Amino acid sequence: MTRGGLDHLRRNPQDCARWLSAADVVGGAEVTVVLHDSRATTFDVRFESPALPELLDYPAEQVRVTVRANGKVLAVPVSGDDREWLHRYPRSSIAALLALPKSATVPWELIVGALCLEYPNDPDHLRWQWSDGIDAYLRVVQRHLWYEEYWRRHGSWPVEDVPHGHRPDGHPHPILTPELRVA
Numbered sequence: 088m089t090r091g092g093l094d095h096l097r098r099n100p101q102d103c104a105r106w107l108s109a110a111d112v113v114g115g116a117e118v119t120v121v122l123h124d125s126r127a128t129t130f131d132v133r134f135e136s137p138a139l140p141e142l143l144d145y146p147a148e149q150v151r152v153t154v155r156a157n158g159k160v161l162a163v164p165v166s167g168d169d170r171e172w173l174h175r176y177p178r179s180s181i182a183a184l185l186a187l188p189k190s191a192t193v194p195w196e197l198i199v200g201a202l203c204l205e206y207p208n209d210p211d212h213l214r215w216q217w218s219d220g221i222d223a224y225l226r227v228v229q230r231h232l233w234y235e236e237y238w239r240r241h242g243s244w245p246v247e248d249v250p251h252g253h254r255p256d257g258h259p260h261p262i263l264t265p266e267l268r269v270a
Contacts, residue, residue: 089220090103090106090220091103091106091107091112091220091221091222091223092217092220092221093154093158093217093221096128096154096221097128097154097156100120100123100128100130101120103118103221104118104119104120104130105118106222107130107132107221107222107225112222113222113225113226113229114138115134115135115136115137115138115229116132116133116134116135116225116229117132117133117135118130118131118132118225119131121151122153125156126155126156127153127154127155127156128153128154129151129152129153129154130151130152130153130154131149131151131165132149132150132151132152132162132225132228133147133148133149134147134148134149134150134228134229134232135147137233142233142236145233145236146236148164148229148232149164149165149166150162150163150164150165150202150228150232151163151165152224152225152228153199154221158217159195160221160224161195161196161199161201161202162201162202162204162224162228162231163199163200163201163202164200164202164232170235170239171239172202172235173235173238173244174202174203174204174231174234174235174251175200175201175202175203175235176194176196176199176200176201176202176203177200178198178199178200202228202231202232203251204227204228204231205227206249206259206260208253208259208260209249209259209262210269212269213262213267215227234246246264247262247263247264247267
């Protein structure tokens with residue numbers, strides 16, 4: 088069983104949380120198990136304020152990371168509903184959900200207000216996968232939270248960003264940074 092793999096997380100979530108909380112795995116992360124059953128495992132993840140000199144006044148952040156038995160993963164900020172978010176799915180209200188026809192399918196991301204961490208049409212090397220480990224996923228979440236704070240303070244995303252939605256011609260958005268393209 089690979090540490091940080093889906094099998095490790097689902098079979099032994101307490102051990103996975105202890106491992107993720109170790110100082111050399113995901114810097115500044117404290118991970119605890121909130122829920123574990125046959126359908127999903129949910130972790131409470133607290134990221135300390137970043138230790139980087141240029142980010143010293145950035146806040147500590149808290150997210151809930153839920154991993155479904157099928158491997159689907161979502162990260163949802165626990166606090167900060169009063170803050171603006173550039174890349175977070177808008178949370179659906181209970182009233183809006185109840186108003187939908189019974190046959191309607193609502194993406195899980197909209198129900199919980201998850202962070203939008205990647206563009207699904209990007210090539211594999213730009214998207215997180217289970218072979219990278221849950222520790223890499225948490226580093227993506229941590230970095231994303233720092234980028235959100237940067238955006239709140241400066242009005243721009245600090246790295247190349249993909250617009251939300253699909254292009255009218257159905258093609259993926261172009262990758263502008265040469266270092267991100269596959270050779």
